[in-house]
Amino acid sequence: MQTFDTQHKFLSEDFLLQNNYAQILFHEYAKDLPIIDYHNHLPPSEINSNKIFDNISKIWLAGDHYKWRAMRTLGIPEKFITGEASDQDKFRKWSETVPFTLRNPLYHWTHLELKRYFGIEELLTADNADRIFNQTSEMLQDPEFSTCSLLEKMNVEVVCTTDEPTDLLTNHTEFSKKGRGFGMYAAFRPDKSFAVENPTTYQAYLTKLGELAIGKEISNFEELIQALQDRINYFHDRGCRISDHGLEQLYFFDEDTFNIDSLFADLRSGKSLSKEMIQFFKFKVLKELSKMYHSKGWAQQFHLGALRNTNERMLQTLGPDTGFDSIGDFDQAVALAKYLNALDSTDQLCRTVLYNLNPRDNEVFATMIGNFNDGSIKGKIQFGSGWWYLDQKDGMERQMNTLSNMGLITCFIGMLTDSRSFLSFPRHEYFRRILCNLFAKDVENGELPWDEAWLGKIIQDICYYNAKNYFDFSPNNIKF
Template sequence: MKAFLDDNFLLQNKTAEKLYHDYAKSLPIIDYHNHLIPDQVANNKQFDNITQVWLYGDHYKWRAMRTNGVSEKFITGNTTDFEKFEKWAETVPYTLRNPLYHWTHLELQRYFGITDLLSKKTAKSIYDESLAKLQTPEYAVHGLLNKMNVEVICTTDDPIDNLEYHQQFKSSPSVGFKMLPAFRPDKAMDSDNITVFNSYIDKLATVVNKEISDLQTYLDALKSRHDYFAENGCKVSDHGLNSIDAEDFTFEQVAAIFQKIRKGASIEAKESKIFKSAMLIWFAQWDHEKGWVQQYHLGALRNNNTRMLKQLGPDTGWDSIGDYSQAQALSKFLNKLDSEDKLAKTIIYNLNPADNEIIATMVGNFNDGSVAGKVQFGSAWWFLDQKDGMTKQINALSNMGLLSRMVGMLTDSRSFLSFPRHEYFRRLICNLFGEDVENGELPNDIEWIGKIVQDISYYNAKNYFNFSS
C-alpha cells in the first residue's frame, strides 16, 4: 500500500515517476489566469495567520464547510481567525474524495513542510506552526510565490482599474517573477441590469475624463483603456460568460440600443444579446490588433441562491455548472473573426464536462497553421479542476486535437497557497503518459515524451504568451 501524498503521489508506474521527477517537477510556473489581489503582490503582504492567506475569499472551502453544517459566522462572519480555521480543520476529514482533501494537504506540505493530517485534533498545532512561519519575511507574498518557482502571474483586472499596483510592482526591485494585468471587460458589456450598467459607464467616463454620450464615445473610452492596459504590459484578455453571444448586428442597431440604455429605458432580451454580441466582436478585434491572447470561460450558472447573494454578494460560493448550448454561437463567433482575419490566439474553457468534446473539436476548426495551438481547449476549470475533471479534459483533447500543444495549467485562484495545482496537473500528465508507455500504447521513448511533458507543463505557455517581450 502506498503512503498518502508521498513523492510518487498520483504516479502509478515507474515511467510516470521518471517523467515527473526528471522532466516536469523543477520547471517554473507561468500562471496566466488567476484572481490574486495586485496590491498584496506589490506591497509584499505579510499575512497574520493561515486563515487570512488560506480561507479568506476561498469559496471552494466555504461550500464544503456549509455542506458539513458549519454556521456562516465561522465562514464569512466575525468570529476569530482561529475559530474559522478550527471549523475548517473539523471539516477536512469529511472531504475525503473531494479535491479539497488533496489540495489542503499538498499546500500544507509544500509551503509549510507540515505532513500531519488536518483535523480538529491537529488544528491548534498546525495553526501555531504555520503562524510562526508566516511571521518571517520568507513567508510574505513574494516568498510564497518564489517558493513555488513562479515566473509569471496574470491578475484579472477591470477596464476601469488604474493598475497602480502593477506600476508600483514593475518599478520595484526585481523579486524573481513578473506580475501582469489581464483585461476583463465583463462589466463593460453587461446590459442585463440597466441601472448597474449605467453606473459603470459613468465610472468609465470619470476614469477617461470624457463625456460618454453615444456608442462611439463609449467605444473610444474602452479602447483607450485597452491601450492603457497594453502600455502596462497586458498581453491577455479574459471573459467570464454563460455562453458566447453571436447575433448579427449593425453599428446603427447597437448605437440605438446604447441610447436606450443611457436613457434608462428597458431593453428586450434580444437587444441585450445583440449588444453583447457586438461588444465581444469589438473586444476580440482589439485583442487581435495587439497580438493578445483572448480567453473565454464558458458555462457557469452564477448566483443561484438569491437570499445569500443579497447577504454576502457575488463570488461567495453560490455558483454551479450550467447547461447552456455552446456549439453554434461559438462557431459563428470564431468564424466571423476568422473570416475577417481578426482571430487572435484564443483559449476556450468550459465548465460543463458534457461540452468537452464540443470544445475539443471546435478549436480544431480554427487552427490554421499560422501558430502552433493558436486556438486552445483550456485546462479543466473550477468545478472540473480535480483528478477526474482534468483527466477527462486531457483525454478529450488528446483524442480530438493535440495535447502536445496545450499551454498547460493555471490556478484561477484568489489564494497565494494554490500553486501546487500546477504540480497536481503535471503529475496527472506524467501518469497518463506513463500508463500508455507501460501498456505498450506509446513507444518507450522517454527523451521525446519527456520533452512533450515539459512543453505542456511550461514551454508551450512560454512561447504562446511571449510574456518575456
C-alpha cells in the same frame, strides 16, 4: 487486524505516479520547471506590497468558496465561514471539515499545501487544529512567507492577475520596477463594459469609464468602443498581453438584428432591455473587443458555462462570488462557431483559449479549436485546462483525454490556478503529476513507446514551454 502506516502512499514522493515511467517523467522532466500562471485572481496590491498575513485563516480561508461550500454542506454555521467568528475558530471549523472531504480534491489540495509551504505532513483534523494554526501563523510572520516569497518558493515565473478596464495598474507599474524573481502582468477583464442587465448599475459604470478614458460622459456606442480602445492601449503600454471574459455562452447575431445606437440610448435613459437585446449588445461589444485584441497581438480567454448567483437569499446576504454558483447547461456550439468565424473571416481572430465548465461540452470545445487553427502559429486556438468544478483529477484527465483524441495534446498550454489564494500553486504540481501519469499508463499498456527523451520533451512543453511561447510576457513590453 492488519496494521500499516496511516499515510501509506498518500502524498509520498510518488503521489499519483502509478508506475516507474510516471515517476521518471515527473521527477526528471516536470517537477522543477518554472510556473507560468496566466490566469488567477490574486490581488495585485498584495503582491506589490509583499504582504505578510496575520495567520493561516487570512491567507488560506478568506475568499476560498471551495472550502466554504464544503463547510456549509457539513452543517457549519455561516458565522464560522464568512461571519464574525475569530480567525482561529474559523480554522478550527475548517479543520473539523477536512476529514470529511475524502475523495474531494480539497483533501488533496489541503494536505499538499500544508506540506509544500509549511512542511506539515500530518493529516489536518479537529485534534491538531490549534497546534497547526499557531505553528503556521508563527511561520507566516517570517519574511520567507511574504506574498512574493511564497510565489518565488513555488518557482513562479509569471503571474497574471485579473483586472478591470478602469484599474490604473499602479501596483503592476510599481512592481515592475522592483526586480523580483518573477513578473506580474495584468489581464484585461472587461465584463462590466457589457453587463447591461441592470441599466442603473451600467450607467454608473459608463460614467466612471468615460471620465477615465475619454474625459467625458460616454454618450453613444461609438464612444464606448473608443473608451475601451483607450484602456486597451493603456494596459498594453503596461505589459498586458492577455484578456479574459466570464460568460454563460458566446453570442452571435446578424449585424442588423437591432440598432445598437438605439439600444445604447435606451440604456442611457434607464430602460431595461429584453433578453435578446442584452445578448445582442454583449455580442457587439465583444466582437469589437476581439478585433482590438487582434490588432494588439494579444491572446483572449473565454470562460464559458457558469450559472451564477443561484441563491438569491445568500446573494443578498453575502454578495457574489461566495460559493453559490454552479455548472450551467447552456448551448455552446453554434454561436461559438459563428462568433469565431465572424472574426476569422476578416483575419481578426487572435490567439484564443476556450474553457468549458460543463463536461458535456468537452468534445464540442476540443473539436471547435481545430476549426480555426490556421497554421499561423502552434496551437493558436486552445482548449483550456479543466476549470473550476473540473479542476480536479477526473476533470483534468477527461479534458486531456478528449484533447488527445480530437486534437493535439502536444500543443496544449497546460495549467493555471484560477485562484484567489497565495497557497494554491501546488495545483501546478498536482496537474503535472496527473499529466505524467496519464502518459505513463499508455506506455505501460503498450499504447505509447517508451522514448524517454521525446516523451520528456512533450511533458516539458505542456507544463511550461508551450505557454512560454504562446504568450508574449516580457519586461520589455512595459513602457512606463
